[in-house]
Amino acid sequence: MSDLITTLEQQERDLVLDAFTHDDAWELGSLIRGIAHEAGHAVGIDIRRPGLGLFRAATPGITPDQHVWIDRKAAVVLRMEQSSALVDARLSAAGVDPAAIGWLGAEYAVTGGSFPIRVRGAGVVAAATASGLSSTEDHDLVVAGLRAFLEGRR
Template sequence: MTDLVNTLERQETELVFTAFDHADAWRLGSRLAAAAQEAGHPVGIDIRRPGLILFRAALPGSVPDQESWIARKSAVVLRMEASSALVNARLSAKGVDAAASGWLRAEEYAVTGGSFPIRVRGIGVVAAATVSGLSSMEDHEFVVEGIRAHLEEQHA
């Protein structure tokens, strides 16, 4: 479990934006949607900051239940300022079930992979990018790869 925590922490250290605005949210969301469509993934995609959805897409095959998962995964990121996969891995490594303890109630939080923090250098977490519809770790990896490609394109 320590290797997984280290890998997830490294992703968060590496995938940091220099700035992030509405146009960036649109470009990142559009990149994720295009990649999901090309792969035939039946996912919902969401980029939000507290109180405002910046991007939303529901690809063919996605279902209404994914809205709940997206809201609850992104709530983890916006509260804990870490990816939902990293929060899950850290808690699992310590043998903590946050939902059972009432700390991160399952009605509000989904402590499972699929949401990643949009962190701006010198500012902190400003938004959450979330995918739902694959397995939790596939959702996580899909978001991470999309953010990585977005940042590489910005720095090219």
């Protein structure tokens, strides 16, 4: 489990932006959707700041339930300022059942698929989330989109 935690922590250190605007959210969301669509994945994609949706899209084949999962995964990121996969890995490594700890209600889903949008000098400003695949694949999809977004900035 520690290798997974190390990998997830490194992703969060690597994927830091210099700025993040509403237009950037549209570009990032479109990149993530494009990757999913090309692969034939049925997913919902969402980028939000606390209290403000910036991007929301779906590829063919998802159900409304995916957007419920998106809301719950994003809530973890915006509260904990870590990817939902990292929160899950840390709790699992500690032998803690998220449902049993009592401080995370039904509006949170501690499972992979949401990733913090971190801006250098400002911290976490938004969450990018995918749902429709396995939690690992959802996480990897968002990370791939963020990597592509950063590469386009260099």
